[in-house]
Amino acid sequence: MPLFNVYPLYDVTPVSGKGVYVYDEKGTEYLDLYGGHAVISIGHAHPKYVEAVTSQVSKLGFYSNAIQNPLQKELADKIEVLSGCKDYELFLCNSGAEANENALKLASFKTGKSRVLAFSNGFHGRTSAAVAATDNKNIIAPINAQQAVTILPLNDIEGVKKELEKGDVCAVIVEFIQGVGGLDEGSAEFFEAVDALCKVNNTMFIADEVQSGYGRSGKFFAFQHYNVTPNIISIAKGMGNGFPIGGILIHPDIEAKFGMLGTTFGGNHLACAAGLSVLNVIEEQKLIDNVNTMSEYFIKIAETIPQIKKIKGRGLMLGLEFDFEVGDLRKKLIYNHHIFTGGAANKKLLRILPPLTVKKEHITMFFEALIETLTEVETTVA
Incomplete structure (x- = not known):
């Protein structure tokens, strides 16, 4: 049976990984500066992660949410201790799309309203309401388009105010650093004004931290760079270091009721063991400190390369913008230098999302390869 052909694939077959490296079936080593869409947070096959998952699966991998876990x-x-998000409650699911789906559902339950405000170039997932709030018409089917969603430009505070005052908006959902869209950010004044407007208009403020959470921005959550208090925080990618797990943190002003949310696999024993090991490693290895140190080192080098027109993002959620599309550049980095990087909706942006364990030597290796590749490209063009 053929696979449903929806992914354009590079001709690389990783079969194992260790730390910031993956290895193909021929034993070729690749430096992974993309982490499978920012999923690999503590490095491939981290020994404490492997130990935790192996130990748990040998005892009990799964049982339903009908029992104590x-x-x-x-x-x-x-999560409460490391994030500093005191008094929030946790609902566990399996992915970022599910997290945002449940966040939007909760917002609608809480407010009794149904319309959502989202922002240009935002990406929130591929399921019903989550994809409707995503700014990409190519992945929104007619069944999704039934959702009531209004998409506004970032920093358009007057537009947000006008829409919220109509009284039918249940939620404003925002990535504080956009991922797939290209690492754009709103201003502090904008985010803080949106938070205030939500609170006076009975609207839930949802922080989509699926990609930017778990230390990737240099703080545990990206919204913590600002003076805001989200009603709901969605998390996933780096949460399980490759094991499927997601969740939402829910402010105590939203009251739980039996049956309100539910999931078969969410919060299973194996997922929790994986998630706990990730948090333990982040804490023990002081990885958020490492994020900030490595980010500073990365940006310092990037600023010396004239072909880079703009450096975007924070922490280890970074983008390098050029004045040309980077598709061929990414291919050369993979096939000629064995380095994985990422793309974005902005075709001129190279995304860098390495494991949080990355070291200076890896960043140096990347820039050496990048400079060599850029020189090759310029020579070819000339």
Whole structure:
């Protein structure tokens, strides 16, 4: 049976990984500066992660949410300590799209309203309401387009005010650093004004931290760079270091009721073990400190390269913008230098999303390869 052909694939077949490297079936080593869409947070096959998952699966990998699972409470408590998000409650699911879907559903339950405000170039997932709030008509089917969503430009505070005052908006959902869209950010004044407007218009403010959370921005959550208090925070990618897990943190002003949300696989024993090991490693290895140190080193070098027109993002959620499309550049980095990087909706942007364990030597290796490749491109054009 053929696979449904929806992914354009590079001709690389990773079969194993260790730290910031993956290896193909021939043993070729690749430097992974993309982490499978920012999923690999503590490095491939981290020994503490492997130990935790192996130990848990040998005992009990799964049972339903109809029974007690102390690992869920342990995970919730650990998130509270490391994130500093006191008094929030945790609902666990399996992915970022599910997290945002449940966030939007909760917002609608809480407010009794149904319209959503989202922003240009935002990406929130591929399921029903989440994809409707995503600024990409190519992935919104007619069944999704039934959702009531208004998309506004970032920093358009007057537009937000006008829409919220209509009284039918249940949620404003925002990536504080856009991922797929190309690492654009709103201003501090904009985010803080949106938060204030939501609070006076009975609208839930949702922080989509699916990609930017878990230390990637240099703080545990990207919204913590600003003076805002989201009603709901969605998390996923780096949460399980490759094991499917997602969730939402829910402010205590939203009251839980039996049956309100539900999931078969969300918060299973194996997922919780994976999630706990990630948090333990982030804490023990002081990885958020490493994010900030490596980010500073990366940006310092990037600023010396004239072909780079703009450096975008924060922490280890970074983008390098050029005055040409980077598709061929990415291919040369993969095939000639064995380095994985990422693209974005902005075709001129190279995305860098390495494991949070990345070191200076890896960043140096990347820039050496980048400079060599840029020189080759310029020579070819000339």
